Amino acid sequence: MPNMSLKKNEMPSQDPNVRNKNFLEVALGYTEEQALDEAARCLNCKNHPCVGGCPVNVKIPEFIKKITEKDYEGAYQVIHETSSLPAVCGRVCPQETQCEKYCVRGVKGEPVGIGRLERFVADWHNAHVQEAPAKPASNGHKVAVIGSGPSGLTCAGDLAKKGYEVTVFEALHLAGGVLVYGIPEFRLPKSIVSKEVDGLKALGVKIETNMVIGRVVSIDELIEQYGFEAVFIGSGAGLPMFMHIPGENLCGVYSANEFLTRINLMKAYKEDSDTPIMPLAGKTVAVVGGGNVAMDAARCSKRLGAEVYVVYRRGMEELPARHEEVEHAIEEGIIFKTLHNPVEIHGGEDGYVKGMTCIQMELGEPDASGRRRPIEIQGSEFELPVDCVIMALGTSPNPLIKNTTPGLEVNRKGCIVVNEDGLTSHPSVYAGGDAVTGAATVILAMGAGKLGAKSIDEQLSK
Amino acid sequence: MYRIVTKKALTPTLILLEIEAPMIAKKAEPGQFIILRVDEDGERIPITIHDFDREKGTVSIIFQIVGATTEKLNRKQEGEYIQDFVGPLGNATEMPGCKKVAVVGGGVGTAIAFPVAKKLHNQGVHVDLIVGFRNKDVVVLEDEFKNACTNYFVGTDDGSYVRKALVTELLEEQIQAGANYDAVFCVGPMMMMKFVCKLTEKYNIPTVVSMSPIMVDGTGMCGGCRLTVGGETKFACVDGPDFDGFKVDWDEAVKRGKMYGAWERHKHEATCNLFKKEVK
Numbered sequence: 142m143p144n145m146s147l148k149k150n151e152m153p154s155q156d157p158n159v160r161n162k163n164f165l166e167v168a169l170g171y172t173e174e175q176a177l178d179e180a181a182r183c184l185n186c187k188n189h190p191c192v193g194g195c196p197v198n199v200k201i202p203e204f205i206k207k208i209t210e211k212d213y214e215g216a217y218q219v220i221h222e223t224s225s226l227p228a229v230c231g232r233v234c235p236q237e238t239q240c241e242k243y244c245v246r247g248v249k250g251e252p253v254g255i256g257r258l259e260r261f262v263a264d265w266h267n268a269h270v271q272e273a274p275a276k277p278a279s280n281g282h283k284v285a286v287i288g289s290g291p292s293g294l295t296c297a298g299d300l301a302k303k304g305y306e307v308t309v310f311e312a313l314h315l316a317g318g319v320l321v322y323g324i325p326e327f328r329l330p331k332s333i334v335s336k337e338v339d340g341l342k343a344l345g346v347k348i349e350t351n352m353v354i355g356r357v358v359s360i361d362e363l364i365e366q367y368g369f370e371a372v373f374i375g376s377g378a379g380l381p382m383f384m385h386i387p388g389e390n391l392c393g394v395y396s397a398n399e400f401l402t403r404i405n406l407m408k409a410y411k412e413d414s415d416t417p418i419m420p421l422a423g424k425t426v427a428v429v430g431g432g433n434v435a436m437d438a439a440r441c442s443k444r445l446g447a448e449v450y451v452v453y454r455r456g457m458e459e460l461p462a463r464h465e466e467v468e469h470a471i472e473e474g475i476i477f478k479t480l481h482n483p484v485e486i487h488g489g490e491d492g493y494v495k496g497m498t499c500i501q502m503e504l505g506e507p508d509a510s511g512r513r514r515p516i517e518i519q520g521s522e523f524e525l526p527v528d529c530v531i532m533a534l535g536t537s538p539n540p541l542i543k544n545t546t547p548g549l550e551v552n553r554k555g556c557i558v559v560n561e562d563g564l565t566s567h568p569s570v571y572a573g574g575d576a577v578t579g580a581a582t583v584i585l586a587m588g589a590g591k592l593g594a595k596s597i598d599e600q601l602s603k
Numbered sequence: 604m605y606r607i608v609t610k611k612a613l614t615p616t617l618i619l620l621e622i623e624a625p626m627i628a629k630k631a632e633p634g635q636f637i638i639l640r641v642d643e644d645g646e647r648i649p650i651t652i653h654d655f656d657r658e659k660g661t662v663s664i665i666f667q668i669v670g671a672t673t674e675k676l677n678r679k680q681e682g683e684y685i686q687d688f689v690g691p692l693g694n695a696t697e698m699p700g701c702k703k704v705a706v707v708g709g710g711v712g713t714a715i716a717f718p719v720a721k722k723l724h725n726q727g728v729h730v731d732l733i734v735g736f737r738n739k740d741v742v743v744l745e746d747e748f749k750n751a752c753t754n755y756f757v758g759t760d761d762g763s764y765v766r767k768a769l770v771t772e773l774l775e776e777q778i779q780a781g782a783n784y785d786a787v788f789c790v791g792p793m794m795m796m797k798f799v800c801k802l803t804e805k806y807n808i809p810t811v812v813s814m815s816p817i818m819v820d821g822t823g824m825c826g827g828c829r830l831t832v833g834g835e836t837k838f839a840c841v842d843g844p845d846f847d848g849f850k851v852d853w854d855e856a857v858k859r860g861k862m863y864g865a866w867e868r869h870k871h872e873a874t875c876n877l878f879k880k881e882v883k
Contacts, residue, residue: 351689399825416646417863492858
């Protein structure tokens with residue numbers, strides 16, 4: 142008999158006033174009892190619309206059924222058939238616009254907590270199953286993967302399982318891409334990412350860090366001199382955008398990328414880290430932007446002891462960040478200044494930020510993106526005293542690979558152009574993830590990594 | 604991990620390291636830089652490439668012991684390893700079409716001026732290498748310098764070696780003597796570069812400067828190294844490190860360079876104290 146409660150089991154979390162002072166994970170994960178209770182809410186319906194809502198088509202009702210049978214490892218194996226990073230996706234996927242959006246239970250009441258169950262299963266596996274996956278026999282084909290973010294790791298994993306000799310080239314000193322430099326510890330503990338990377342190594346994947354492809358070796362050289370038969374580019378969208386307003390280069394103005402990299406990758410919040418970050422205790426920070434990255438930057442600033450504003454030109458309804466992230470930010474005491482836009486940043490004699498002039502906005506008719514266009518209210522400028530400004534306006538792909546790979550076609554925005562198989566204009570080079578789409582989600586990048594692996598396999602096994 | 608093949612103290616605080624990095628050595632060009640991390644907790648710091656040996660597979664860097672990270676780096680001995688070493692980053696120095704140039708270096712910047720001078724000299728360009736040091740104790744690499752140029756000029760701030768002269772004075776003398784340079788390449792402390800540019804602008808000699816602002820990743824990802832050049836924001840790591848010296852906003856660059864000054868002084872002190880304790 143299914144559990145007919147209209148409400149999801151709530152996610153146990155650290156108290157907002159405790160967690161906004163530490164970097165430990167916010168959501169604590171379901172207990173076994175909660176997981177069983179939540180799993181019993183799934184009707185195991187015939188059409189399982191949730192599966193179609195998942196970019197990698199995880200067999201959701203099947204894994205949930207395994208939970209109800211208390212076969213947690215079985216549930217993990219079901220997820221792992223199609224998703225290479227379950228512990229990551231269970232934490233950072235926007236389930237509310239994917240699987241859970243289509244859940245039948247959501248018609249009347251709340252959908253099944255699919256993401257929370259996925260996380261439960263993945264964490265159970267990580268805690269209880271020690272044995273590394275067996276390394277498959279080599280099929281003799283060499284494939285290079287550029288970038289070790291979600292798309293690259295997924296592509297590498299899928300190919301390694303099929304016996305390909307895969308080498309992943311990472312520009313930074315640590316594998317994981319945005320999972321390690323972008324998403325904060327309190328949303329995605331780095332130990333989870335390193336566990337996933339270790340899993341790939343056990344499959345025989347070689348990870349070469351400190352390799353800036355395009356500088357130390359080009360893609361053509363990988364193919365011609367190093368014997369790689371195919372290349373997958375998953376180099377992401379790493380270039381930060383700025384507003385190009387006066388004062389943007391003052392001390393104390395960061396791109397969200399820099400701010401988050403200093404904190405997440407370089408651990409600047411820890412006493413023993415050699416990497417500095419502006420001391421923010423007792424200071425005021427304005428984060429400009431309304432996406433998930435803006436929420437991450439705001440919540441990190443709060444944890445460093447700052448009073449934090451999120452300055453966004455549209456309204457609360459239009460915030461592109463996940464609803465859950467916005468809610469968490471509000472609970473933690475972040476102040477939202479929506480319908481506001483920065484016009485100029487001011488500094489003192491010393492070159493540090495002192496304040497920011499903002500203008501109030503109102504929403505007009507919908508624009509090309511379908512969202513209502515923000516319009517400045519003339520004469521509504523005012524001064525917001527702040528010590529630090531973090532620009533979280535989005536990112537675009539790094540032009541380095543394009544500039545060093547003759548014949549690689551990119552579009553107007555610098556995104557690599559691919560066909561429906563993920564193939565670029567270069568005959569043995571595939572691409573996927575943010576490098577192709579511009580900044581998007583972890584799961585979409587994973588989907589693209591899977592497609593790349595499938596297409597490479599088809600090409601090389603001909 | 605990257606092995607230190609040779610370590611040489613040029614002065615007590617100016618250290619040369621030759622690092623085993625065959626792939627970087629194969630691609631490195633004068634003007635480019637590397638980013639290194641000494642150990643697991645280390646920060647990423649950019650250092651311009653001083654020299655490279657493609658056959659031996661090594662890259663040399665010269666650094667001044669100025670803060671916690673360089674202090675830690677100096678604790679590494681020959682045969683030991685540093686955690687991370689990535690490059691070559693940035694664009695190589697190009698002086699297209701130049702027949703006669705002045706390469707100007709100050710302090711630790713002379714280490715960077717060297718490979719550029721050598722490359723141009725090998726290409727048959729007339730190179731006047733003009734270097735300045737604080738005093739005679741910190742004069743380094745003279746034999747290398749002399750082999751990498753047509754004429755070599757050196758001055759010290761206090762006159763304790765050769766003569767008392769700033770690089771700007773040495774440069775202006777040559778210009779006034781009719782050197783007729785096609786261009787000047789300049790690298791060193793920010794204030795020195797600023798004043799060299801002020802001088803060359805007066806004589807309308809195109810001047811390329813090599814910038815080394817604060818960086819994290821060095822691949823265009825963080826934007827921490829941004830500068831205003833000709834009214835536009837540029838990233839030194841991917842758009843540079845060389846820029847048209849007449850267009851750089853020097854005051855902004857100087858201020859940005861000191862962004863973590865207080866923190867760095869504190870960290871340097873803490874690191875030195877830690878080392879002292881270990882020694883006891």
